[in-house]
Amino acid sequence: MIEAYLAHLLVLVCIYIVLAVSLQLSIGFTGLFNLGHIGFYAVGAYASALLALSGQPFWLCFLAAGVFAGLTGWLLSLPTGKLKGDYLALATLGFSFLVYAVALNWNDLTRGALGLPGIPKPELFGFAFSDTYSFLALAAVVAIASYLIVQRIASSPFGRVLGSVRDDELAARTLGKNAARTKSIALASSAFLAGLAGSLYAYYITFIDPFSFTLLELVPVLAIVVIGGLASLEGTILAAFLVVLLPEPLRFIGFPSSVIGPARQIIFALLLLAVLLYRPKGIGGKVELD
Amino acid sequence: MLELRSLSKRFGGVHALANVSFNVEKGSVTALIGPNGAGKTTLLDLVSGVTVLDSGSVLVSGVNVAGKRPEQVARLGVSRTFQSPRLFGNLTVLDNVLLALDGGDESFWASFLGRRDSKQLLERAHSALERVHLTNKAHSLCRDLSYGQRKLLELARALALPHTVLLLDEPLAGVNPVVRKEIASVVKALRKQGETILLVEHDLAFVSGVADRVVVLEEGRVIAEGTPSQVKRDKKVVEAYLG
Ligand SMILES: Nc1ncnc2c1ncn2[C@@H]1O[C@H](COP(=O)(O)OP(=O)(O)OP(=O)(O)O)[C@@H](O)[C@H]1O
Ligand SMILES: [Mg+2]
Numbered sequence: 001m002i003e004a005y006l007a008h009l010l011v012l013v014c015i016y017i018v019l020a021v022s023l024q025l026s027i028g029f030t031g032l033f034n035l036g037h038i039g040f041y042a043v044g045a046y047a048s049a050l051l052a053l054s055g056q057p058f059w060l061c062f063l064a065a066g067v068f069a070g071l072t073g074w075l076l077s078l079p080t081g082k083l084k085g086d087y088l089a090l091a092t093l094g095f096s097f098l099v100y101a102v103a104l105n106w107n108d109l110t111r112g113a114l115g116l117p118g119i120p121k122p123e124l125f126g127f128a129f130s131d132t133y134s135f136l137a138l139a140a141v142v143a144i145a146s147y148l149i150v151q152r153i154a155s156s157p158f159g160r161v162l163g164s165v166r167d168d169e170l171a172a173r174t175l176g177k178n179a180a181r182t183k184s185i186a187l188a189s190s191a192f193l194a195g196l197a198g199s200l201y202a203y204y205i206t207f208i209d210p211f212s213f214t215l216l217e218l219v220p221v222l223a224i225v226v227i228g229g230l231a232s233l234e235g236t237i238l239a240a241f242l243v244v245l246l247p248e249p250l251r252f253i254g255f256p257s258s259v260i261g262p263a264r265q266i267i268f269a270l271l272l273l274a275v276l277l278y279r280p281k282g283i284g285g286k287v288e289l290d
Numbered sequence: 291m292l293e294l295r296s297l298s299k300r301f302g303g304v305h306a307l308a309n310v311s312f313n314v315e316k317g318s319v320t321a322l323i324g325p326n327g328a329g330k331t332t333l334l335d336l337v338s339g340v341t342v343l344d345s346g347s348v349l350v351s352g353v354n355v356a357g358k359r360p361e362q363v364a365r366l367g368v369s370r371t372f373q374s375p376r377l378f379g380n381l382t383v384l385d386n387v388l389l390a391l392d393g394g395d396e397s398f399w400a401s402f403l404g405r406r407d408s409k410q411l412l413e414r415a416h417s418a419l420e421r422v423h424l425t426n427k428a429h430s431l432c433r434d435l436s437y438g439q440r441k442l443l444e445l446a447r448a449l450a451l452p453h454t455v456l457l458l459d460e461p462l463a464g465v466n467p468v469v470r471k472e473i474a475s476v477v478k479a480l481r482k483q484g485e486t487i488l489l490v491e492h493d494l495a496f497v498s499g500v501a502d503r504v505v506v507l508e509e510g511r512v513i514a515e516g517t518p519s520q521v522k523r524d525k526k527v528v529e530a531y532l533g
Contacts, residue, residue, distance in 0.1 A: 152404075157401050160385050163385070167379050171378065175389055176361050179361070288433065
């Protein structure tokens with residue numbers, strides 16, 4: 001029983017790793033203050049769930065989740081290409097809210113507040129990931145792959161261009177770099193991975209509704225990025241474990257679940273505050289943004 | 291090589307540049323001098339596409355780059371430095387130079403499929419750093435460099451970018467005498483190599499030693515133009531500089 005519970009927590013850790021390393025791609029490596037990550041996560045979750053419910057196989061739903069979210073990221077990057085810092089943060093935050101509102105109100109497609117129940121368990125090459133352990137294996141593979149993908153992009157010549165755009169966009173342009181296109185690619189790939197995380201989540205919980213994708217959901221993901229440290233993937237992974245596992249003992253102390261929710265938020269806030277006060281760069285932060 | 295024709299730019303009520311025209315011949319060094327606020331930096335900004343001009347044209351090897359975006363102007367052969375260096379602070383010294391050398395070969399998919407810097411590219415980057423004596427700093431982060439080192443690195447980076455025209459905004463300003471000498475000797479060497487340079491500089495002694503021609507700006511207008519010795523004898527220049 002305790003093993004199953006632990007496996008469940010580890011599945012969550014994996015999903016948060018996918019979300020946080022992909023958020024690092026936009027915030028930490030490209031300097032895009034993207035607060036729309038939950039929106040991409042939601043797009044991926046809904047795309048995947050709707051396709052799965054219409055009988056499409058897992059691999060297709062999973063990839064489609066990434067592609068839909070990635071396209072959304074690309075589209076969002078076009079009008080916001082010139083926005084920087086706080087304005088981009090506001091625009092992407094607005095986007096997240098828009099996705100939530102659409103999920104809540106487009107009843108014909110999303111069933112609104114009723115949500116989408118009965119998402120089938122994923123199946124690959126005839127193997128069904130029907131219990132928590134096998135799902136954990138799947139989630140771990142996706143988390144490791146996401147980490148490797150972001151690491152590969154960040155440490156490549158293209159990653160260097162991302163860094164130049166982050167540090168001084170104008171100087172990068174005077175070296176002939178197409179900053180707008182670079183930012184579009186960064187946001188689209190970041191969104192692609194968030195979409196995959198959304199698909200994992202939908203398949204895992206087997207039920208999604210708009211309330212799983214409120215702005216509050218961004219808090220733990222941002223906390224992981226800040227605690228892990230900007231542009232530090234190793235720090236991010238460590239922070240994902242911390243942020244998911246640290247509030248768990250609350251359950252055993254016997255707090256009612258109505259208290260646990262707010263208490264988690266308080267723990268995140270305290271963690272964030274402690275990091276900002278005593279270790280502003282987080283666990284392994286490598287970059288300074290101004 | 292570089293032809294400026296009737297460049298004008300206003301910022302609100304300020305006429306930063308009014309109808310400025312002059313040429314920079316291939317293989318020559320032209321110095322742009324003038325008091326603070328004369329419009330020197332604005333002129334480099336217009337040429338490099340950093341600021342959009344109100345009217346006029348800028349021909350680089352015969353191609354009009356006026357109104358083009360900075361990245362397009364850069365690809366048409368214009369490389370520049372800034373009055374206060376604009377480096378990529380969280381990247382290494384080597385990466386800053388590699389970014390200039392690696393023009394256009396940084397596609398996402400190539401990188402994703404595993405393209406890394408070629409040996410040849412790294413060698414070129416190292417020799418670019420050698421030129422400004424920063425080889426031993428190759429793996430330091432730019433934000434840890436001194437001001438003089440930043441100036442040197444920005445110069446090396448501008449040289450590394452494939453270009454036909456080099457724009458330098460006060461390369462000697464604000465650095466200690468040792469670095470000053472170092473930068474001055476690099477610029478002199480560039481001249482010998484036949485680089486085409488438009489240089490903004492306050493130091494008249496240095497300008498006389500390195501420039502083929504001098505253009506004097508005051509309040510956005512060209513008030514004198516000629517060889518260094520001609521310009522030094524010009525009444526208006528003496529007034530502008532002493533007054
Ligand atoms: N972005 C801007 N917005 C408004 N005014 C500007 C802007 N850039 C320059 N100016 C004004 O244009 C004029 C020319 O400025 P510029 O920086 O080109 O002078 P400069 O010759 O480079 O001076 P310095 O020797 O101090 O560097 C100044 O009056 C300046 O205040
Ligand atoms: Mg200036």
